[in-house]
Amino acid sequence: MPRRCWLVKSEPGSFSFADLLAAPARTTPWDGVRNYQARNFMRDEMRVGDAVLFYHSGATPPGVVGLAEVASEPYPDPTQFDEGSRYFDPKSRPDEPRWQLIDLRAVRELASMVTMGEIKSHPELRTMEVARRGSRLSITPVDCAHLDLVLEISERRSHG
Numbered sequence: 001m002p003r004r005c006w007l008v009k010s011e012p013g014s015f016s017f018a019d020l021l022a023a024p025a026r027t028t029p030w031d032g033v034r035n036y037q038a039r040n041f042m043r044d045e046m047r048v049g050d051a052v053l054f055y056h057s058g059a060t061p062p063g064v065v066g067l068a069e070v071a072s073e074p075y076p077d078p079t080q081f082d083e084g085s086r087y088f089d090p091k092s093r094p095d096e097p098r099w100q101l102i103d104l105r106a107v108r109e110l111a112s113m114v115t116m117g118e119i120k121s122h123p124e125l126r127t128m129e130v131a132r133r134g135s136r137l138s139i140t141p142v143d144c145a146h147l148d149l150v151l152e153i154s155e156r157r158s159h160g
Contacts, residue, residue, distance in 0.1 A: 004050045005144040006041070007130055008068070008104065009137075011058040017066035017109060020054065026106040030139075031077045032087040033101065038139040043074045043100040046139075051147055052104060055130060056113075063115035064150050072103035110154040124149055 008030065010016065020028055033039055047070060054066035076097035079087035092098040119125045129140040 003144050004045065004047060005052070005142040005147040006046060006050055006070070007053040007055055007064070007128070007140050007142045009055045009057040009130070009139075012056045013058065016056065017054045017068075017106065020066070020068065020104065020106040021109065023106075027071050027103050029077070029101050030104045031079050031101050032085075033077070033138060034087065034089075034099065035137060038137050039098075039100055041139045041141065042102045045141070046070045046074070046102050048073060051107075051144070053142060053147055053150060054106075061113075061115040061117060063113040063118070064110060064154070065113050066109050067107040067151065068104050069107055070102050071105035074100040074102050077101040110151070111159075112154045112157045114150050114153050118153065119150070122149070122153070 020026060030042070033042065050070040052068040052070060053064045054068050055064050056062055076094070077087070077099040079085040080089040080092040080097060080099045081094060082088055089098055116131070119128060119131050125131065125146055128142060128146055129135050129137065
């Protein structure tokens with residue numbers, strides 16, 4: 001099966017890469033996603049072992065801060081059934097769940113953040129979905145060559 005790569009966005013005040021690193025087994029359910037396209041990526045396309053860039057949105061500056069991987073097959077997001085959760089969905093039923101999630105595992109923190117400004121200024125990276133004006137999806141596919149280049153930029157800057 002061909003290698004697949006992704007980018008997930010999270011506001012560091014809600015859930016940061018440091019939180020993922022501190023989670024038991026450095027793994028957490030990627031719950032609370034309530035966008036159908038992002039849900040479909042998790043349900044239909046993300047597979048165990050896929051590489052994931054972890055992007056801090058709403059940060060100053062925003063940028064890629066970590067590398068993670070998909071750590072589970074998709075399964076129903078339990079928050080959709082929890083009336084006390086802000087992600088509760090009264091239209092979702094256990095026998096017909098609307099929302100899926102995957103577990104995400106931290107691989108490593110980047111040596112140096114790769115900012116949105118750097119992504120937009122790099123000709124090869126300008127086509128990344130995260131760099132498009134108005135892009136709001138919390139999960140997007142990433143060309144694996146782009147993922148590799150982001151990691152290379154981070155390592156290059158940290159060494160020199």
